Amino acid sequence: MNTATIAHDGHGHGDHHPSGIMRWLTTTNHKDIGTMYMTFSLLMFFLGGLMILLVRAELFQPGLQFLKPEFFNQLIGNHALIMIFGALMPAATGFANWQIPLMIGAPDMALPRLNNWGFWLLPPAATLLTLPFILEFFGVGDGALATGWTFYAPLSIQGGIGVDFAIFAVHILGISSIMGSINIIVTIFNMRAPGMTMMKLPLFVWGWLITAFLLVITLPVLAGAVTMLLMDRHFDTHFFIAAGGGDPILFQHLFWFFGHPEVYILLLPVWGLIPHVLSTFTRKPTYGYKAQVYSFIAIGVLSLVVWAHHFFTAGMPVPALLYFMYSTMSISLPLAVLFFCWVATMWRGAMTFETPMLFALGFIVLFGIAGLTGLVLADVAADAQYHHSYFVVAHFHYALFTGGIMGVMTGVYYWLPKWTGHMYSEKLGKLHFWLTVISFNLTFMPQFFLGLAGMPRRIPDYALQFAEFNAISTVGAFILGFSQLIFAWNIWKCIKGGEKAHAKVWEGAEGLEWELPSPPPHHSWEVQPKVA
Amino acid sequence: MSSTHASTNEGQHYFVPQPSIWPPVLSAGMLTLALGFILKINHFGVGPLFMLSGAAIIIFVLFKWFGAVIYENQTGAYSDWEDRSFRHGMVWFIGSEVMFFAAFFGALFYTRNISVPILGSLEAAHAGITLWPGFAEGAWNVVGVGPKGTAFTPVSAWGIPTINTALLLSSGATLTWAHWGLLKDNRFQLKFGLFLTVLLGAIFLGLQAFEYHHAYTELGLTLGSGVYGATFFMLTGFHGFHVTLGAIMLTVVLLRSMSGHFDAKRHFAFEAVAWYWHFVDVVWLLLFVLVYWL
Structure with missing residues (x-):
């Protein structure tokens, strides 16, 4: 191979880059693409947040105040889809793009054009999700997806044009995630610096590797499920219609085969980055590196075989209920290992409490509540009461807001x-x-009590006895929503200027990324570092 | 996966392509196609126009994008390091395809072994209510008369499907024969083997189309024939779609071989397409046994 050709065709040797919008449309640089993912994620975070603030405003008092029930239904489903697929997953992928090449000493992601395509599939998908809201305004169709984010048949078979839009949005999001995951897997396997063996990989990279496996395994199943749904809706098939031998519960099985691992897809990148933050601000090496890696793997595998705990009450043979209960509960073992390692990392450390450390500590405590309430929900008998109540809503917001979003904020x-x-x-x-x-906590702690008292989720009205807790929850939600403006403002200020950051930003930080200047050059690690 | 991979890259430069407009254009094409499809199935007249424009954009981009990759390859931009990225990438892509088919096989197992027998065991069946003939027995391959009430006959495994099995298995063999030709630098064997593979694939698709026609016009078996028809057509249909894609990719590889591309050492595209073709082959064997035969 001729190196002169590389210098001519490849990057870095006097090449020039388009500026303005073309820079972002055409980029093949992992840092540019990471920035786009993070920016998109922040925008979607505010869009999804706005939707749910409308919902919380409606729920401030019993009775119907502001929203038509149909619009309420559209808001909750799209809030979830936008937060999961628009805010959390792109944020994690943004981290992966920025950090993985820096952390493993790679010149870039392995497949840079594919990388860019993965990002540019997101705006079309977001367009498809939100367009029906606008179309309805102009008298076309009856609004967006109104089935909740889970698309359960038969409701989704009967739904309007919004379901079709959402089905194709999911297809495009799926392609984006699969392409992104393939790129990440290939990068981790093929782009590591000399000496960077698998058991020296930073934990963040390990977390993402397992995440990428889960995405490649489960997202095609979701694509298959929504394809069957589309066929049932428009092409006469009976996958989910009992009159033709099908079964609506089949949809739940297919959906949650994706949906449960999806929870870990959202959480594993965070579990990967938390140990770095803890180790940095306690000035101690990570406790139990190997134990954490094996826990990631164990949780990844287990997450693929527990899906039916999302519909214990739908009707299943008792042996199936027992199996899904025990397998679900067994996830708490590797998860407990992670919690132990996080706490043990801090034990007797020289701790300081900069913002990332505060968020990491908040994450550990609040995500612990998610884990413990999850154990309760995994109990088949108890779940008969909790299912489809606000207890579930509170549980998964402790998991996905404190476990997911606060983890992302830690990393940011x-x-x-x-x-x-x-x-x-x-x-x-x-x-x-x-x-x-x-x-x-003001928003979601009351929802545990609402759920225990029997308030069902996804209903725009409620009985009078739930009024106080709902009022508190709404006040909390508005404070929570508007507090995020501080986050955006802080990021904006930080991009625009401020005290110069050193190469090694934090005194206790370890890892390859801290050997590069801040900000790192456009092309970093063109010559790979050697890892001892 | 071993650390030896990384250590072979010492001092090398990895090829990071120049900025490229094709990824966002491809996304725009896909958005247009999806919008068109949504409009069409909801009976808006502009739907097909959107679909055609979207498809045209996608095909155009694929030409340009793959063209750029082939050009880079031919001008020596890729070393073993980049080659490994492509190989890993293709393996995981096929892995995701396996899981896509798994969803439909899962639906087949679930309906056949769980939902249909349970429906048959309902009290309604014993009270003389019948949704389709054989409803009370929970019999599989007659379920599907369904709400429309038309009877159908399943496709027999021992006619066209058997021939198709032979065709696809032979095509796997001819493709391997072409690969051997490439390895020992016998260009005729390479091109003739590829040609035979494409031909066998095309005959397979022709027979499959004939079988669908037969099913719709003579057997009364349609997409609407209950869950049997749904699983039958979706599984075989997606398989046929993948055979079509594979045949197109094989044709590209054949044309590239005729232009003198590939040598005994460097022929990732050939191997990637071959893996894909064998994957489609294995899916067919599962279809033959689980959908047609049993």
């Missing part, structure tokens, strides 16, 4: 100085943390 504050070259405002960061944690 931790790596933002590395990406921008500037320190964020520690004062604003701490304000953001405390407002978020307090208002989050």
Whole structure:
């Protein structure tokens, strides 16, 4: 092979890049693509948040105040889809794009054009999800997906044009995630610096590797499920229609075969980055590296075989109920190993409490509540009462807001100085943390009690006895929502300027990414570092 | 996966392509196609126009994008390092395809072994209510008369499907024979083997189309024939679609072989398409046994 050809065709040797919008449309650079993912994620975070604030406003008092029930239904389903597919997954992929090449000493992602395609599939998907809202305004169709994010048949078979839009949005999101995951797997296997063996990989990279496996395994099944749904809706098939021998519960099985691993898809990248933050701010090496890697793998495998605990009450033979109960509960074993390692990392450390550390600590405590309430839900007998109540809503928001979103915020504050070259405002960061944690609990803690008292989810009206807790929850939600403006403002300020960040932003930080200047050059690790 | 992979890259430069407009254009094409399809199935007149434009954009981009990759390859941009990325990538892509088919096989197992027998065991069946002939017995391959009430006959495994099995198995053999030709630098064997493979694939598709026609016009078996018809047509249909894609890719590889591309050492595209073709072959064997035969 001729190196002169590489210099001519490849990057880095006097090549010039388009500027303006074309830079972002055509980029093949992992940092540019990572930035686009993070920006998109932040926008969707606010869009999804706006939707649910409308819902919470409606739920402030019993009775119907602002929203038609049909519109209420559209808002809750799209809130979930936008937060999961629009905010959390792109945020995690943004981290992967920015950090994996820096952390493993790679010149870029393995398949850069595919990488860019993965991002540019997201705006079309978001368009498909939100377009029906606008079309209805102009008298076309009857609004967006109104089935909840789970598309359960037979409701979704009877639904309007919004279901079709959502089906194709899911297809496009699926292609995006599968392409992104393939790229990440290939990058991790093929692009590591010399000496960077698998058991030296940073835990964040391990977390993402398992995530990518789960995406490649489960997203095609979701694609198959919504394809069957589309066929049932428009092409006369009977996959989910009992009159032709099909079964609506088949849809639940297919959906949750994807849907349960999806929870770990959202959480594993966070579990990967938390140990880095803990180790940095306690100035101690990560406790139990191997144990954490094996736990990631165990949780990844287990997450594929527990899906039916999402519909215990739908009707299943008792042996199936028992199997899904025990397998679900067994996930708490590797998860407990992770919690132990996180706490043991901090034990006797020289701790300081910068914003990322605060978020990491908040994550551990609040995500612990998600784990413990999850154990309760996994109990078949208890679940008969909790199913489809606000207890579930509170549980998965403790899992996905504190476990997912607060984990993402941890990572953003931790790596933002590395990406921008500037320190964020520690004062604003701490304000953001405390407002978020307090208002989050104000919002969701009451929902546990609402659920225990029997308030069903996804209903725009409720009985009078639920009024006080709902009012508290709505107040919390609005504080939570508006606190996030501080987050956006802090990020914006940090991009625009501020105190210069050192190459090694944090005193206790370890890893390849801290050997590069802040911000790292457009092309980093063109010559791979050697890892001892 | 071993650390030896990484250590062979020492001092090398990895090929990171220049900025490219094709990824976002491809996405725009897919958005247009999806919008068109949604409009069409909801009976808006502009649907097909959108679909055609979207499809045209997608095909155009695929030409340009793959063209760029082939050009880079031919001008020596890729070393073993990049080659490994492509190989890993293709393996995981086929893995995701396996899981796509798994969803439909899962639906087949579930309906055949769980939902249909349970429906048959309902009290309604014993009270003389019948949704289709054989309803009370929970019999599988007559379920599907369904709400429309038309009877159908399943496709027999021992006619066209048997011939198709032979065709696809032979095509796997001819493809391997072509690969041997490439390895020992026998260009005729390479091209003739590829040609035979494409031909066998095309005959397979022709027979499959004939079988569908037969099913719709003479057997009364349609997509609407209950869950039997649904699983039958969706599984065989998606398989046929993948055979079509595979045949197109094989044709490209054949044309590239005729232009002198590939040598005994460097022929990732050939191997990737061959893996894909064998994958489609294995899916067919499962279809033959589980859908047609048993």
